[in-house]
Amino acid sequence: MDKTINQKAWFLVLPVFLVVAFSAVLPLMTVVNYSMQDTFGNNQFFWNGVGWFKELLDPSTDLGGRFLASLGRNLFFSAMILAIEVPLGIVVALSMPRQGWSVAACLVIMALPLLIPWNVVGTIWQIFGRPDIGLLGYVLNNIGIDYNYVSNDFDAWATVIVMDVWHWTSLVALLCYAGLKSIPDAYYQAAQIDGASRWAVFTAIQLPKMNRVLLIAVLLRFMDSFMIYTEPFVVTGGGPGNSTTFVSIELVKIALGQFDLGKAAALSLVYNLIIIIVCWVFYTVMTNAGADRPISKGVA
């Protein structure tokens, strides 16, 4: 759509600007302020320059070690999530019916996990996985697999990953389904006439058409898994030991647990910077793909 240039539009955007500035810029400025200082409590602050940042990036210090370890765990977690959820979401989307009442039923069931409060998602899996009272834990232990997410690192990781797959694969599937629905039937008819194989239909028609929604799905899944806090916190509390302590969990420990303002602020800034850079890359790719217009209106 052609848009007219009108600087007065700023008046319409002003309320949003003010609200978001109040709740984003103002707090971030205090973070920048804290990140340069050290405190021994009693509201006494000392100038510390870039000291915290140096420590943060140096794995031999306590702070740096904790940050880089949690960052590594978090990146591994996000990579696992993307590697599982994106292909699975595509497969589920391709398996969905195209019309009839079953479409609505599928949509509703698939959306259910997305609308459950995050701490309840944690609670559900905490209960479900317990060897004594949970169906999953009980069954696994009875068929001879020694499964206990509280004491075993591998089991804790598996639980957290399966939980996230349970929670968010539907989102990828729903997005892909929306992309698939926008493909006109004529494409499939042409493929049939050409005698294209199913795989050829997938790689030549469906995948390119899902390109844009997949990009959004990858962005959302990366971001949300990179800042995950509540679900693993409820299930494992970051344990056993520190094995499932992701960046957000580490940050909250330092900020609200130890009230170590300087360290927490420095960590926050670096964390936020990573997010903004990744965001910017995706945004640029999305805009360049001509993605700023919705492809279908009112269709899931």
Add this chain to the structure above:
Amino acid sequence: MHSIPGRRLILSLFLVFLLLPIYWLVNMSFKTNHEIVSTMTLWPHQPTIANYVRIFTDESWYSGYINSLKYVVINTVISISVALPAAYAFSRYRFLGDKHLFFWLLSNRMAPAAVYALPFFNLYSAISLFDTPWAVALAHCIFNVPLAVWILEGFVSGVPREIDETAFLDGYSFPRFFLKILVPLIASGIGVAAFFCFMFSWVELLLARTLTSVDAKPISAVMTRTVSAAGMDWGLLAAAGVLTIIPGALVIWFVRNYIARGFALGRV
């Protein structure tokens, strides 16, 4: 042609995988703690609604739901009312810095709540909003306002601009055009945006828990404190969990065709 072999099996397995943990929660909420701990039963053999009765009669429990609803509703109203004019501006006009502003909004939607927990705590303590629904409502604006702008922008763009021009020719002032013509035209879009603001504020725990202590404690924070001297009260925890799922489950039917759109920030 667009389907794959074995699709029924794949889909059924996936749906069962989704429903099984939820079923287990519902199942447990109707059991007594004695039954939960002593035997493994696939359905409640002595069904009881005592857990639910306890939640609806014990103030420390039901006030959690009321507190949550308070900030969620305030947040939804603020988000939608500031986002509406902005969505119109983004949809119709180009102005200085519009693209940067759009990106800035996106980056706020993606910002980790953990980064903001401590500064929000200081900020809202300083202006004495700590432990009120307003603190949480304003804090949740950081991700809900961008979301509402993005969703509504898509809906406003669906309204042909001839309608604006005709209205202005007919002598409508801008506010009158906005309220009398545009808002009714995108009513369903406002409903969808409100639903998603409601949901995203409802599911968030970290900020809600950090910004409240006693008076405004949300249900998610109440739930983390079910450990008592007698051990975990699993039945009660499960019942509280089931009740938090209900608001979403009730409305989901009406927005089922917009779910992908809502989660994709209106980009689908």
